[in-house]
Amino acid sequence: MAINLETPKKFGMLISQAHQVSTEIFRPISRKYDRAEHEYPKELDMLASLIDGMNASGETNTGARGVRRKEGNGGNQNGSNMSGVLSVMEACWGDVAMVLSMPRQGLGNAAIASVANDEQLARFDKLWASMAITEPGFGSDSAAVTTTAVLDGDHYVLNGEKIFVTAGGRSDAVVVWASLDKSLGRAAIKSFVVEKGTPGMVVERLEHKLGIRASDTATIRFTDCRVPKENLLGSPEIEVEQGFAGVMQTFDNTRPLVAGMAVGCARAALDETEDLLKQAGVEVDYDKPAYVQHAAAATYLQMEADWEAAYLLMMEATWMADNNKPNSLQASMAKAKAGRACVDITLRCVELAGAFGYSENSLLEKWARDSKILDIFEGTQQIQQLIVARRLLNKNSAELK
Amino acid sequence: MSGRNRQKRDAMGVGLAALNRLAGIAVLDRLKLRKPIERAVFQGTKAGFRGVGVANRTFTATQKRGKAERPAAASGRDLFDLTPTDEQKMIVDATREFAAEQLRPIAAQADTECEAPADVLKRANAELGVTLVGVPEALGGMGTERSATTGALVAEALAHGDMGLAVACLAPAAVSNALVLWGDETQQATYLPAFVGDDVPAAALAVLEPRALFDPFTLETTARKTGGGYTLSGVKSLVPRAATAELFVVAAAFDGKPALFLVESGTQGVVIEGEPAMGLRAAATGRLVLEDVSVPATALLGDASSYADCIRLARIGWAALACGTGKAVLDYVIPYVNERKAFGEPISHRQAVAFMVANIGIELEGARLTMLRGAARAEQGRTFAREAGLARRLTAEYGMQIGSNGVQLLGGHGYVKEHPVERWYRDLRAAGVMEGVVLV
Numbered sequence: 001m002a003i004n005l006e007t008p009k010k011f012g013m014l015i016s017q018a019h020q021v022s023t024e025i026f027r028p029i030s031r032k033y034d035r036a037e038h039e040y041p042k043e044l045d046m047l048a049s050l051i052d053g054m055n056a057s058g059e060t061n062t063g064a065r066g067v068r069r070k071e072g073n074g075g076n077q078n079g080s081n082m083s084g085v086l087s088v089m090e091a092c093w094g095d096v097a098m099v100l101s102m103p104r105q106g107l108g109n110a111a112i113a114s115v116a117n118d119e120q121l122a123r124f125d126k127l128w129a130s131m132a133i134t135e136p137g138f139g140s141d142s143a144a145v146t147t148t149a150v151l152d153g154d155h156y157v158l159n160g161e162k163i164f165v166t167a168g169g170r171s172d173a174v175v176v177w178a179s180l181d182k183s184l185g186r187a188a189i190k191s192f193v194v195e196k197g198t199p200g201m202v203v204e205r206l207e208h209k210l211g212i213r214a215s216d217t218a219t220i221r222f223t224d225c226r227v228p229k230e231n232l233l234g235s236p237e238i239e240v241e242q243g244f245a246g247v248m249q250t251f252d253n254t255r256p257l258v259a260g261m262a263v264g265c266a267r268a269a270l271d272e273t274e275d276l277l278k279q280a281g282v283e284v285d286y287d288k289p290a291y292v293q294h295a296a297a298a299t300y301l302q303m304e305a306d307w308e309a310a311y312l313l314m315m316e317a318t319w320m321a322d323n324n325k326p327n328s329l330q331a332s333m334a335k336a337k338a339g340r341a342c343v344d345i346t347l348r349c350v351e352l353a354g355a356f357g358y359s360e361n362s363l364l365e366k367w368a369r370d371s372k373i374l375d376i377f378e379g380t381q382q383i384q385q386l387i388v389a390r391r392l393l394n395k396n397s398a399e400l401k
Numbered sequence: 402m403s404g405r406n407r408q409k410r411d412a413m414g415v416g417l418a419a420l421n422r423l424a425g426i427a428v429l430d431r432l433k434l435r436k437p438i439e440r441a442v443f444q445g446t447k448a449g450f451r452g453v454g455v456a457n458r459t460f461t462a463t464q465k466r467g468k469a470e471r472p473a474a475a476s477g478r479d480l481f482d483l484t485p486t487d488e489q490k491m492i493v494d495a496t497r498e499f500a501a502e503q504l505r506p507i508a509a510q511a512d513t514e515c516e517a518p519a520d521v522l523k524r525a526n527a528e529l530g531v532t533l534v535g536v537p538e539a540l541g542g543m544g545t546e547r548s549a550t551t552g553a554l555v556a557e558a559l560a561h562g563d564m565g566l567a568v569a570c571l572a573p574a575a576v577s578n579a580l581v582l583w584g585d586e587t588q589q590a591t592y593l594p595a596f597v598g599d600d601v602p603a604a605a606l607a608v609l610e611p612r613a614l615f616d617p618f619t620l621e622t623t624a625r626k627t628g629g630g631y632t633l634s635g636v637k638s639l640v641p642r643a644a645t646a647e648l649f650v651v652a653a654a655f656d657g658k659p660a661l662f663l664v665e666s667g668t669q670g671v672v673i674e675g676e677p678a679m680g681l682r683a684a685a686t687g688r689l690v691l692e693d694v695s696v697p698a699t700a701l702l703g704d705a706s707s708y709a710d711c712i713r714l715a716r717i718g719w720a721a722l723a724c725g726t727g728k729a730v731l732d733y734v735i736p737y738v739n740e741r742k743a744f745g746e747p748i749s750h751r752q753a754v755a756f757m758v759a760n761i762g763i764e765l766e767g768a769r770l771t772m773l774r775g776a777a778r779a780e781q782g783r784t785f786a787r788e789a790g791l792a793r794r795l796t797a798e799y800g801m802q803i804g805s806n807g808v809q810l811l812g813g814h815g816y817v818k819e820h821p822v823e824r825w826y827r828d829l830r831a832a833g834v835m836e837g838v839v840l841v
Contacts (some may be wrong), residue, residue: 004482289614
């Protein structure tokens with residue numbers, strides 16, 4: 001083997017399929033559902049069935065189930081983590097909000113796939129699961145969970161309020177973070193699969209947002225909501241020693257996915273802008289120094305360079321996951337770089353495209369609104385920097401707050 | 402100063418101008434005041450140096466082969482993989498050790514003296530075989546297939562020791578690599594044996610010209626057809642080891658298109674001037690002045706497409722050097738900010754400091770992967786203009802940012818020569834500016 005940073009041929013089909021979906025399904029309805037916030041894009045149902053079929057066919061997958069670590073055969077692996085992120089990237093080139101609204105492809109599914117036991121994996125297989133972590137009182141500080149889960153016979157009784165639940169209005173179930181004992185801190189936080197229709201669970205409202213409007217963002221309240229105790233994901237024991245590692249492990253797997261979303265969204269803006277610049281008579285030359293080219297071309301070169309770095313960091317993080325190498329550092333690096341590059345790139349593309357880019361005649365303005373969430377959810381830019389810094393400096397969260 | 406600085410000369414300016422004129426007055430010499438003043442200006446720089454090129458040896462074609470030898474394109478890869486081959490690991494480990502033990506300890510002195518010690522350069526050839534790696538076995542080297550990633554990893558590892566010394570070590574390899582990649586059988590037979598022997602000559606790939614907005618595809622150095630060969634005129638800037646180099650590969654415009662020419666330093670009209678710079682001082686940079694230099698018809702190296710590849714491979718090389726020095730910065734600031742205390746705790750406990758370290762790590766890794774992708778594509782025979790261009794942007798942008806933050810994190814201590822970060826700051830500015838010089 002040798003160093004190679006190209007996408008393997010075996011993923012070519014998957015990537016081209018995702019691209020076709022983006023071009024033929026997402027893009028034509030992108031503007032429609034951006035305007036009709038909270039209206040479910042019904043076109044996605046047919047697509048979801050198609051994707052289920054694709055997932056069932058083998059190694060290729062679309063992200064939500066590609067986060068389980070398998071024992072490798074010892075050689076270099078390009079597996080489901082990589083293919084999952086690549087297809088998410090390609091699909092987000094079409095529309096980020098649509099990808100977030102894909103039935104059975106929720107982050108809750110990723111969580112289930114990461115930490116569920118085999119029995120749970122089989123039982124929750126057909127569910128579309130959202131992820132419910134954030135509460136009105138905390139965002140990044142996910143150890144501050146106040147939602148409680150109290151064991152009562154064969155059930156846990158959940159009480160609390162969850163906000164910013166992506167696809168929370170449409171999904172079949174929600175993976176909820178709740179504390180078994182608030183006095184025991186992080187170690188007592190467990191995740192529970194709560195199916196829709198469970199008494200005591202109410203979707204209270206949907207948010208109106210800056211972007212990703214085709215994706216619903218719900219507030220869900222749990223009032224004496226009884227959840228079967230076998231719906232707890234992972235171990236029910238409170239292992240103070242192990243701490244937060246179990247639930248946080250999910251994030252190591254989902255951060256590269258969000259990086260992939262950002263890389264895909266940024267690519268959309270770059271491709272569109274390259275065409276617009278060409279129409280305006282500006283062509284980008286990779287050989288000539290940036291400063292002897294048109295200022296717009298020089299700007300484009302810098303954006304493309306940042307994009308390349310984000311893309312390759314994303315690839316590195318997935319490659320490490322596929323090869324069972326610990327990738328927490330690289331996953332955060334990828335998310336940090338992709339998140340900020342995507343916001344910067346999409347906003348600058350609007351600037352370059354001027355009034356046209358700013359108007360609703362172009363999707364550039366939409367992408368510049370959609371992009372901002374990618375530098376926020378699944379850990380903000382600042383949280384990623386904190387994680388990277390702690391790893392590099394070998395500091396714990398008590399030392400480097 | 403709001404906007405362009407157009408201030409008129411004021412009283413202080415008049416005073417300074419007078420002082421400047423004073424510097425030219427002969428009385429300084431009579432009073433023996435000249436030396437102390439000038440020493441401060443020229444110390445260690447050899448800036449006043451100007452002379453003709455050196456010619457220690459004659460290059461003649463021996464054992465001319467029927468055709469030029471080229472390394473085969475690297476093949477058999479499909480999967481994404483960041484693991485170096487066992488051979489690469491071995492070479493990189495040896496290079497790292499060399500950089501840590503033989504380059505880093507002498508880096509400050511070499512920087513001050515504007516010279517890489519001859520014995521270190523000799524050991525770089527003897528112990529690491531920096532020129533051998535890129536030369537195919539049939540021509541006396543060790544290379545089996547095209548190895549741009551090996552070249553990049555070696556450059557990176559050497560620059561972790563010191564960028565200036567790394568450039569001094571690698572300068573001859575740029576010339577031998579150019580001969581391997583684009584030389585015809587006569588050129589290879591004439592020049593390559595010297596580069597795989599015990600006494601590797603100093604040599605340099607000279608592309609840059611000393612002016613703002615320099616574009617390597619629009620050269621002012623020209624070659625015109627005269628008699629049976631070419632006549633070259635122009636000035637090449639920041640040429641490593643210029644004063645001792647025996648062979649140059651020179652970029653010059655011929656028929657309005659950029660091309661490469663082999664110029665032996667003993668040729669009539671070759672003039673070398675010292676040109677010490679902000680950094681890379683251990684590489685003993687100089688100007689190569691070509692005053693109607695006549696070279697034979699066989700001096701033209703490669704064609705238009707090889708010229709573009711040369712520029713791209715050099716940019717990947719500079720990106721690799723910047724990655725090595727950038728990693729040196731990261732490795733240096735981590736223990737520093739963990740040990741340095743302010744307000745009762747290590748400064749690394751502050752996000753303002755910690756996030757700077759995080760960003761060094763993030764941008765360095767992103768740039769490194771971009772550089773590696775360019776190198777890997779090059780050796781696989783794929784197009785790599787885009788990747789080389791992007792690696793250059795990231796080097797110019799973040800390489801410098803890393804250098805600047807390396808000094809910033811040490812505060813006042815970073816600004817003094819007790820710590821190497823000020824040297825890395827100066828060296829990293831070069832990586833986004835340089836053209837040619839190294840080839841991966």
